[in-house]
Amino acid sequence: MKIDKKTIQWVADLANLSLGEEEELEMEKQLLAILDYMDILSELDLEGVEPTSHTLGYKNVTREDRVGESFEINEVKKIAPKWERGHFVVPRVV
Amino acid sequence: MSFEAVIGLEIHIQLNTQTKTFCSCSTSFGDKPNSHTCPVCLGLPGALPVFNEQALNKGIMAGLALKCEVAEFSIFARKNYFYPDLPKSYQISQYESPLNKGGYVLINDDEGKKRKVGITRAHLEEDAGKLIHDENPKGPSFVDFNRCGVPLLEIVTEPDIRTPDEAYRFLQAIKEMMQYTEVSECNMEKGELRVDVNISMRNFGDQGFGVKQEIKNMNSFANVKRALEYEVKRQTKILRSGQKLIQQTRLFDVSKSATVPMRMKEEAHDYRYFPDPDLVPVTLTHDQIERIQNSLPELPQNKRERLKKQYNLTDYDVEVLCSSHKLANYFEAAANGYKSPKKIANWILSELIRVLNERRIEIDDCKVTPTKLRDLFDLMDSKVISGKIAKAVFDDMVESGQSASEIVEKKGLKQVTDRAEIVKVIVETIEENEKVVRDYRDGKKKVFGFLVGKVMQKTHGKASPKLVNEILREKLES
Numbered sequence: 001m002k003i004d005k006k007t008i009q010w011v012a013d014l015a016n017l018s019l020g021e022e023e024e025l026e027m028e029k030q031l032l033a034i035l036d037y038m039d040i041l042s043e044l045d046l047e048g049v050e051p052t053s054h055t056l057g058y059k060n061v062t063r064e065d066r067v068g069e070s071f072e073i074n075e076v077k078k079i080a081p082k083w084e085r086g087h088f089v090v091p092r093v094v
Numbered sequence: 095m096s097f098e099a100v101i102g103l104e105i106h107i108q109l110n111t112q113t114k115t116f117c118s119c120s121t122s123f124g125d126k127p128n129s130h131t132c133p134v135c136l137g138l139p140g141a142l143p144v145f146n147e148q149a150l151n152k153g154i155m156a157g158l159a160l161k162c163e164v165a166e167f168s169i170f171a172r173k174n175y176f177y178p179d180l181p182k183s184y185q186i187s188q189y190e191s192p193l194n195k196g197g198y199v200l201i202n203d204d205e206g207k208k209r210k211v212g213i214t215r216a217h218l219e220e221d222a223g224k225l226i227h228d229e230n231p232k233g234p235s236f237v238d239f240n241r242c243g244v245p246l247l248e249i250v251t252e253p254d255i256r257t258p259d260e261a262y263r264f265l266q267a268i269k270e271m272m273q274y275t276e277v278s279e280c281n282m283e284k285g286e287l288r289v290d291v292n293i294s295m296r297n298f299g300d301q302g303f304g305v306k307q308e309i310k311n312m313n314s315f316a317n318v319k320r321a322l323e324y325e326v327k328r329q330t331k332i333l334r335s336g337q338k339l340i341q342q343t344r345l346f347d348v349s350k351s352a353t354v355p356m357r358m359k360e361e362a363h364d365y366r367y368f369p370d371p372d373l374v375p376v377t378l379t380h381d382q383i384e385r386i387q388n389s390l391p392e393l394p395q396n397k398r399e400r401l402k403k404q405y406n407l408t409d410y411d412v413e414v415l416c417s418s419h420k421l422a423n424y425f426e427a428a429a430n431g432y433k434s435p436k437k438i439a440n441w442i443l444s445e446l447i448r449v450l451n452e453r454r455i456e457i458d459d460c461k462v463t464p465t466k467l468r469d470l471f472d473l474m475d476s477k478v479i480s481g482k483i484a485k486a487v488f489d490d491m492v493e494s495g496q497s498a499s500e501i502v503e504k505k506g507l508k509q510v511t512d513r514a515e516i517v518k519v520i521v522e523t524i525e526e527n528e529k530v531v532r533d534y535r536d537g538k539k540k541v542f543g544f545l546v547g548k549v550m551q552k553t554h555g556k557a558s559p560k561l562v563n564e565i566l567r568e569k570l571e572s
Contacts, residue, residue: 010364014174014175014176014364014366015176015183016176053169053191053369053375054169054369054371054373054374054375055371056374058374059374059375059376059377060374060375060376060377061144061145061374062144062145062146062147062150063118063144063145063146063147064147064148065111065112065113065146065147065148065149066112066113066118067112067113067118067119067120068113068117068118068119069118069132070119070120070129070130070131070132071131071132071136073126073128073129076128076131076136079136079138082234084236085236086126086127086128086238087127087128087226087236087237087238088128088178088236088237088239089234089235089236089237090178090234090235090236090237091178091234091235092227092228092232092233092234092235093176093177093178093235
């Protein structure tokens with residue numbers, strides 16, 4: 001897969017991030033390195049190998065449907081960057 | 095040239111669980127905003143989601159009710175998109191390996207013929223938070239994350255629906271099924287069932303598809319029908335004029351009874367799905383699935399057919415009784431072992447439904463239990479009270495929760511069946527209404543009803559109507 005400036009801008013936009021020109025270059029370099037590294041996989045013969053969806057080999061980890069502890073409102077308030085009338089306040093999107 | 099509509103639906107149904115999909119926060123509705131939140135559903139770093147076993151059970155039951163193939167292997171995926179109602183910036187959903195695939199629902203088409211609507215898939219996912227926008231269009235939005243992480247089942251249909259009425263009937267059928275199986279309460283006011291529709295038009299008889307329009311997020315079946323009717327007209331008009339449609343996402347504006355284009359980020363549709371590394375695969379054995387299949391309650395269509403046959407009811411009776419499994423179960427509990435079940439059905443369809451509507455209560459909240467209703471019928475059958483008095487007693491039962499016999503005793507409503515007592519009142523009545531009695535004897539037979547009325551009035555409706563008729567006629571003819 002090729003990473004260029006356009007891809008970086010596209011991905012940044014999807015994540016609602018605004019990157020400066022230098023940051024874009026930096027990201028391009030880093031993501032390229034990651035993808036190059038992952039390319040090692042394509043050297044393997046994976047004919048007939050099922051895609052892995054989880055690496056630990058666990059399955060069916062569930063919990064009982066019983067109500068446990070939630071945050072106190074005051075704790076939630078502390079986490080919120082901005083808080084008003086019991087709600088998180090965020091800039092409007094769309 | 096005539097056109098036909100091609101309609102597919104996406105239905106989100108809230109699964110009936112105590113806790114959220116991946117954390118133990120409560121799902122209860124209408125509580126203080128943001129009071130059901132924790133590190134998992136707020137997407138705090140390092141929090142680990144653990145799947146709710148009840149969400150899985152309900153998901154499987156729904157799949158089986160929809161005649162789907164339940165997957166022996168399914169996984170969760172991250173659906174990535176940026177929106178403030180989603181603190182993790184991704185929604186946990188299912189993509190490549192959904193829990194249920196390839197089912198169908200039988201509905202009646204507009205001619206009343208049975209038709210299959212295919213179910214493409216029915217997968218599990220978590221709900222997002224609720225956004226409230228400031229009145230000022232430039233102002234901020236306020237977020238309540240109580241709903242964030244609540245388990246949903248998304249049902250996707252094949253484009254098999256042809257008319258707005260079919261869509262309406264399909265939704266009714268889905269809602270009944272989900273309520274019968276207790277997969278969901280489907281309370282529309284609480285947003286527990288939400289519908290997106292896809293609709294395009296094509297020349298009648300064509301096999302291909304036209305340009306599709308998506309109408310998002312409707313929470314009433316009547317609105318879905320109205321939106322579709324509007325789209326059929328709008329699209330037909332555009333196509334007739336020779337213009338082309340462009341693919342759009344629209345919203346239904348209730349006040350205008352019209353669909354309008356929805357404002358949204360144009361590039362928003364790149365979800366970059368990938369398997370969620372925090373969640374492990376779900377595997378099911380054939381035996382497990384079969385066990386759940388066997389525990390599935392009777393489904394609406396089967397119940398209608400059985401009740402009709404077993405209790406000798408009409409199509410109309412079973413249609414109304416089975417519109418809610420609770421009402422149907424109430425009927426069966428009351429009618430079980432009773433000599434004329436049809437009488438009980440009639441009572442439920444007239445009196446019981448009347449008081450439920452008047453009081454805006456659910457059958458669960460009605461103080462007259464099936465056993466208490468049977469007691470009332472026993473009093474009527476043993477002639478302790480007349481049918482007319484029974485209605486008044488019933489209203490009293492609904493109000494006070496007391497049993498029929500208690501009320502009859504307390505208010506002295508016992509039917510008067512003592513012959514001597516009735517004779518006494520009749521003789522009195524005849525003396526007081528000489529002129530009417532003369533009329534009767536002169537051949538004006540229809541005044542008989544008037545005299546019966548007088549007798550009933552004197553006994554406060556308690557005299558046995560049968561005896562009154564018998565004795566009054568005797569006295570007048572003699």
